[in-house]
Amino acid sequence: MVWGYHMNKMELLQGTLDVMVLQTLSTMGSLHGYGIARRIEQVSGNQVMLNQGTIYASLVRLQQRGWISAKWGTSENKRKAKFYTITRAGAKQLAADAAYWQRLTGVMERVFAVPAEES
């Protein structure tokens, strides 16, 4: 295959990154892009193949939808960085997304739990 690398890590499903970013911001409060990326990697136990660059595309998307807001600030090592915060609309969206994912995982678990039938 040409298009990818890191073959042994999990590829992110379309749309999951946005939810992860929202969830991260919801639990961590205000955070910059690098911080979000690191946090997602840590939480997943480094299981997720995260192309950190795509975080920024996700951030701009969420911003355009009004789910997060951004502000320039100073990082812990005195570096100028952009900090993102979840908005009220974002929190609502996150709640909806979380409910959806929980339902989906429940369904998937049950699907895989059905034993193979003898035929």
Next chain:
Amino acid sequence: MKKLLALFRRSNLDSELNEELDAHLEMAVADNQRKGMSTQEARRAALASLGGVAAARETHREARGLPPLETLLQDVKFSLRTLRRDAGMAVFAILISGLGVGACATVFSVVHTLLMRDPLPGMDRLVWMQNNTGPGLSARTTQVGYLQEVQRSAKSFSEAAGFFAFYSLGDLKLTGTGEPERLTGVPVTGNFFRVLGVETQLGRQFTAEEAQVNGPRAVIMGHAFWKTRMNSDPGVIGRTLTLNEQPVTVVGVLPAYFDFAAIFAPGQKIDVFVPFPLAEQTNRFGNTLSLVARLNPGVTAPAAHAEMEVSARRWRDEHKNWNDFVPRVISMRDYISGNIRGAMMLLSGAVGLVMLIVCANLSNLLLARANARQKEIAIRAALGAGRGRLIRQMLVESSLLSGAGALFGLVLAVGATRFLASLDAKVPMLAQVTLDWTAVAFTIAVAALTGIGFGFVPALRGSMMELQSAMKAGDRGSSAGREHARIRGTLVVSEVALACLLLVGTGLLIRSFLRVLDVNLGFQPEHALAVRIDPGRRFPNISERNAYYRTALENVKAQTGIEAAGLTDVLPLGTNRSWGSGNVGKTYERGKYPLAYVRIVSDGYFKSMGIALIAGRDFGPGDTPSSERAIIINETMAKRQWPGENPIGQKVRADGERVVVGIVHDVRHLALEQDGGSEMYIPMWQTTDFPLADLVVRGNLAQRDMEAAIRGQLRAQDPTLPVTVFRTLQGIVDRSVSPRRLIVMLLATFAGFAVILASLGIYGVISYSVTQRKKEMGIRMALGASGGAIRLEVLLQTLRLAAIGLGLGLAASWTLTRMIAGMLFGIEPGDPMTFGGALLMLASVALLAGFVPAQRASQLNPVEALRTE
């Protein structure tokens, strides 16, 4: 909206993102260093987990901006750059698709105008009613009384009308408005425009009083005349003009959409219309009217024809002293386009073939290019170009090519339709041709689909192949490459076959055209001019009239450089009229009475026309009202009416009893393709029954000097005589073959274009295969094969392609040319000369096209050829 704004705030957003990414990297590097990496290592790892700054920027942009629009601009820029690099190919593709689109759009516009557009409102209910008692206008027109019968009792028609078909160009002399001038006016029945559904733009139609004998004199202007001569003056209604030395009131102006000439008299210029009364007096003129009628709702043309056929029989029995009436009712559509339909179908077919060849050639070109680009595309994909992006870029590129081609074609089509409409060829509605946008849209779509189908699809496949093999193998020997070569070979074969078909068809029509031009006209059209000289007023008696014409004739003849001059009322290849011409003392059954085309001529006419006298004598000044009434007949009439006898001295009943004094050569006066039938000539000095006089002058002066000499003499004699419009006999002949010439001209253009395209197709395929086989040929030459052997091999390869195409093409021609047999003249559809010529021409063109690459192959330097790969 935000996205749109983002497009304009792009640089600002970019710099913000850059800063953000810088911070990101810095923090990542710091973290990595904390884990114990060296500075360099830490930076590399940070970049790797970011996935590249450029890619991050790209996805960011894609997420925030209007990606289609923005990348589209980028794609257009990129495509223009690649096309410029490949300028030869691009120009060529644009040229051929443009020529194809232009040719197609033009022909379809012509076909649409000629065959489909209705030049009159509600034309589907209009019919043309023609008398059908023989050839010639006299037998095709109808006597006034029959029109009156139709108006009284026909159930099929809501209304019927007619116009006087024997009007001549320049019948009306306009004086009192500067230089005396001849106008062409058509006498029409009072209800003529109403039946056609044409409303006047200004003023009104003729009233019932104006349409009566000796009613108030009125004239309706055609739109073109009103516009050019009256400067579109809206106050023209009610004004008085002096026509033929009589005051006439302008009562109406016709609308711009109505062009009488385009429908009824193609190529002529009609200025005005005057009323033609339906009365006992005009009934006595004999057959004079061309009829039109409007069908009642629910009645078809064939049904109306059936009714007329039955009624005509009754009317003929009721009016035994009237001329015969055998009506034929056809729809107006058939009347306008019936004769030209076959030719139009032929042209459509031809242009369709041209478009097929264009598509084949375009495909060929783009396939070759796609082949060559597979490597490039593979590299771009490897460098990270997304598949969607590649596809989009290819689409943009092919759209740019077809767009430019379409634009070029459009310009061509606009020019070509204007040019065709400006020709005053004898083709109905040709003057009304305008660009038909449906045709334009359709042909552009065809060209664009070809571009996409053959430029884009192979490129798309290229983007999906295995990169490694594509980069390694280049294009040689890969399965796609082999397949393309096969497709291209097939395309070239079909191009040759189609070109062959076109060439044969065109060849047949060109040879027919030459045969037509070669026909023995019976007169000599070179070095002769004609001009109308009837003064447009009544003479008090025959001797004064004779004196007027005699003086004019002698004055003109006396000029140096003038060899002969004569007068006639009918020039060949124009209108014609026929009279009964029975032998005196012989009785004929009804319907068997002989008819002959009649011409009223002066002495000197045969000499000025170059018509050969076969036997007997010419007319002379001695043929006067008081001398023996004489007549000269043509050879056909002599053979028909006195088979095996000497006609000289025999008597004919035509305008009284006349003695045959001479026999002249037949003249092709109906059409070049058609025998003239029986013709007879009556001396002008002995009759009053002629409507006009054309002076025919033969001389060895330049045309302009001859015109000046004639004009000077005639003006000196009669200052009110308009002497403005001279016609050359050659011009009259040319005009009569103009429809044939037009079709041959268009077909020859298409055929030439097709041959060029086919030869380019051959060249492309052969030269591509030579490039591909360079290495193989190099090895063979290194092993001792001579350049000549290599060249022969390439030429044979070319001939093989051409031979398959020619075989198919000739076979197709053999069956298809039978369909145009009706348009041929003097040759068979299977004319071996034409087939042989097409074969020879295409074979030599193919060889020429193959020779260039063959020569290149034969001059290969083996060492270089082996080293290049």
